[in-house]
Amino acid sequence: MPDKVPTGQLPAEQQPQSGTRRKFLRDSAALAGTSLAGGGLLGASTAVAAEPLPIPDSNKYLGRGVVSVPYGKPSKFEADILRRNVEWLTPDTIASISFSPIQDMHGIITPGGLHFERYHGGCPDVDPDKHLLVLHGKVERPLKLTRDDLRRFPQHTAIHFLECPANGGMEWKGVQMDSIQFTHGMLSCSEWTGVKLSTLMEAAGVDPDASWMLAEGGDASAMTRSLPLPGAKDQYGKDIPDGTELLKDAMVVYAQNGEPLRPEQGHPIRLLIPGMEANVSVKWLRRLKFGDKPWVHREENSRYTELMPDGKARQFSFYQEGNSVITYPCPDKRIKEPGFQEIRGLAWSGRGRITHVDVSVDGGKNWREAKLMEPVLSKALTRFTIPWEWHGEEALIVSRAVDETGYVQPTLTQLREARGTNNIYHKNSQQVWRVMPDGEVKNVQIVNV
């Protein structure tokens, strides 16, 4: 083993030299003259000689043993990757929102510890052995089910995003938060496991003429929403998106990323309506009532409606339409060095799969198609990437998602033309970042893109 230096016998010149780290980065981040995708991967300069090998400190001491942390947690060196809130956004933290640090996230799965939070009356601690779910109203067999009961039903698992409809709401009128965590962080994606709503409805024998379902949570706000089943019309008899699509995917879930639902996501059980605004996926779910018209509770009346330019309210606007955002570079993750950059981002649609994402670096004049990372799943986050050579010029970078229905993510101008400026919900318009010559990135709302 001529090249292996045994632990504990390091010549002095092989001690880690922290002062030289920046040099390593500047030199080797270079990868001069390679012909990788994107052309000249990391810019100019030469590669360094690799001898003597740096031996890390961690080679020199015994680490901790197994199950010293029987439930693991992140490295102490990652302590700044946290959910955050905006103090001025709500009067208190009990009825408020926290944002996922999507600038620091990779792939499509959000770890449970970083899933965004939205409480209307705080997050309770619920004993799963005492909690019951009731199915009642227009049903043949009213049911009371424990979590153990639910676990006996045929199981369904799927990866889906959840997004608060107020995501980006501060930006409607022109606030320009210089942080993707606060412009887009009410967005997470998990693997969910539970029982299909259709299975539970069959078990309870829901009347064929029931066209609405009321979901109520076991929290202090008794969070309550009316949800349309197939054939649903609104309280005035007018057509709305009925529940045919909803029933295809809806679940009562008890697990998230393989483990029991986290308290913040409604432990022990929640409703999950993939594709719709997250508040209808009622947490700490305690009952589902079946009827033939909407109950018009406060959360579909004073909240979660949209004031349109004509002064009327848009109601039951459940779906999170096609959306995307560039997560690198972004205000939270500036460019450190010119040369090869991989533009990365997330795309998602409440209507199904993302079919493609275009990226522009000139504010929308020219577009190139990004690569989508497999698997591309319905109503799940989809990761996209595209290579970019950047040489210090000012640039306006923006992404535009298209979903399987053919829906194209609008510009902010287009969105305002349709819905005015008195809205805080469903802001899914293209997000433009301005890259400055020094690599800093600013949030800009380019209305005429």
Added chain:
Amino acid sequence: MPDKVPTGQLPAEQQPQSGTRRKFLRDSAALAGTSLAGGGLLGASTAVAAEPLPIPDSNKYLGRGVVSVPYGKPSKFEADILRRNVEWLTPDTIASISFSPIQDMHGIITPGGLHFERYHGGCPDVDPDKHLLVLHGKVERPLKLTRDDLRRFPQHTAIHFLECPANGGMEWKGVQMDSIQFTHGMLSCSEWTGVKLSTLMEAAGVDPDASWMLAEGGDASAMTRSLPLPGAKDQYGKDIPDGTELLKDAMVVYAQNGEPLRPEQGHPIRLLIPGMEANVSVKWLRRLKFGDKPWVHREENSRYTELMPDGKARQFSFYQEGNSVITYPCPDKRIKEPGFQEIRGLAWSGRGRITHVDVSVDGGKNWREAKLMEPVLSKALTRFTIPWEWHGEEALIVSRAVDETGYVQPTLTQLREARGTNNIYHKNSQQVWRVMPDGEVKNVQIVNV
């Protein structure tokens, strides 16, 4: 809102009645006479009237606000879902193993906190800003890369399982642990993000005649393995599985389930060789050296070789072959009530996708095909389910996986015929559980299945 009881104004008869919980379960778990898949979903009996509605305690107090837990953790009621170790298995916990509680897991993603652990010299705390990865040996451009450098390369994300080749090793000779956590828990599955090894090799300009790669970890054991590249032969010049397949999927990863790699999985960077025994996915990766023959380090010599019936050692047996196990019912999760059961389990193969899984409830005489949960991904865990009506009879339940190469998971008899009984690695044989009339489940090695 005639059906809604405002919080704080509960009539006495609507207080939660914990004494009646068992009755609810017994009655409503029933779902009498429904015609759900599996026929009579949860057995016999009648449904209960749902009035008065149970109002949970959690409706009656304000919960905690957002970011009171800026990095979330599981509910206090789930405190028994933990990694565990076996005290007699190793002399200490520094060079040891912990097992994932797969009896309590759902879907295919393992949350970071429950990923199994395997240390050869303990788990170090590595500062990601000081750690370097060196590529050297038969390369045109030796490279030293920080994690920041690695993040600039084109990114790749994929969901893959990791399994210790010693998983089930205690069972080779006949130990019958009555716990799936200990028979199969050295198994986890995550979404991994990093850089493809092939991209880094191109950047370093690895010589075309380099046929082996040495990977060394930055831990106290300096964990070191030789890995075959395309064209590799063993140290005697004999053919072995060469690295063509390996290179297709291999990565240097810095993220796991969307966040930085956990310390237990090699933070800040590790090698990831999907499909191969987990120890070759060297953690705290500090160097990759390229050469033209294996280095034959201790971990491919005194460890991770297999003593065959003829007294010779099987070496470089990297692949985790097709495998499966029933996770419910299992010794850790007995059957509580007769009637409808959904048999659930996990299947996986280091060679690619699972194509189907068969399940038997009579010890392998008759088989039925299970349903596979989407997405079915290459070298990832795959969840399978199949309905089963159980009426208190003794039963021998067993699953059998088939992968895309046509490989069929063997019985223990078949495995022993091929590899003898002096082995502790790569035990991928069918696992038979005996279901007792009272619903208890025992581990049995039915050799003649």
